[in-house]
């Protein structure tokens with residue numbers, strides 16, 4: 001017995017959609033037929049009425065924090081994958097800055113086992129570049145690869161030593177694996193919680209300068225050129241980084257990049273004077289000019305994909321105030337509605353553009369077999385209601401993290417059903 005998803009809107013081209021009926025059976029997309037041809041024979045199958053809903057390949061998020069092991073009070077694999085499913089994501093790649101960090105085969109296995117038994121979407125772990133993310137000694141890249149990591153990163157902290165990064169890249173290149181970099185030069189950042197810019201000036205705060213990110217981006221691009229590795233830049237937030245990545249791509253250097261919804265939508269000028277730490281994340285919200293550069297970078301292909309950098313923290317931690325609270329905001333359950341409402345509903349981007357940046361392109365960048373809606377492919381699918389307007393209410397998040405700056409925002413484009421491998425894992429009904 002399969003599932004007929006009937007009367008779904010499927011992206012044709014640009015913002016055009018066509019009505020289709022889709023049969024999912026045996027975990028794969030069995031048939032896609034034009035709705036114009038009439039109702040299919042659904043006898044013996046479950047029917048999902050998708051009238052008025054957009055059907056896409058399941059969303060893919062290549063940068064998330066599930067916090068397990070070690071920080072289960074912030075999030076765990078059960079809650080994190082449920083939050084992802086509610087956000088329309090069917091595949092997520094989790095960062096290794098857990099406790100212990102994911103720098104051994106044992107910890108990789110722990111995460112994969114947990115994901116298998118308690119997770120409801122696909123979880124792809126990254127392994128650390130350096131042991132304990134301390135920047136002193138490389139992890140065993142071969143063993144981690146063998147255990148199932150999809151790349152190496154010390155996300156949460158930049159690799160400070162150029163030699164260490166070069167060694168990491170050379171090793172990764174030799175085994176066909178990517179390096180995923182959190183770009184941050186510590187000597188420029190010390191003690192700062194927000195970006196250099198209007199907000200920091202107004203409140204007399206030390207600011208995080210754009211160069212702290214871009215210096216690593218520039219350094220790493222040169223090292224990527226020298227080593228031939230696939231180098232992927234995490235959460236791009238500055239005009240300078242966009243410029244450097246654009247230039248590197250013109251030279252054929254194997255660099256790819258991601259950007260988060262908040263860096264496309266918010267600037268430091270939006271931070272409320274209350275100093276609410278739900279506006280604190282790393283990289284910080286930059287100037288309006290940086291926001292514009294990130295948008296342009298995404299649009300011209302300099303930045304390849306959108307990720308959430310879903311970074312849940314407890315309410316207690318976030319109540320410590322701007323200076324002391326940890327960096328990070330939740331992302332799964334607001335990402336698509338934010339981008340849809342801000343950029344697609346306004347006509348700035350096509351629907352196809354946004355969907356590609358969250359499905360097909362992440363799969364392409366990381367060589368994953370998902371991300372397209374096609375006959376014969378695994379049925380990882382997402383239904384999205386593009387019409388109903390709803391306010392962001394963190395109390396409704398399935399994530400343990402309620403830390404978002406978007407509370408109360410009125411958005412459209414809410415996922416309504418998520419299917420992984422032909423199984424409905426989350427539904428609004």
Ligand SMILES: NC(=O)N[C@@H](CC(=O)O)C(=O)O
Pocket residue numbers: 065097155156157182280281282283309311312326327328329
């Ligand atoms: N983005 C954040 O602000 N925080 C992340 C770390 C990171 O992505 O660098 C976290 O782990 O909380």
Ligand SMILES: [Zn+2]
Pocket residue numbers: 155156157182234235282283
């Ligand atoms: Zn990071």
Ligand SMILES: [Zn+2]
Pocket residue numbers: 063064065095155156309311
């Ligand atoms: Zn992160």
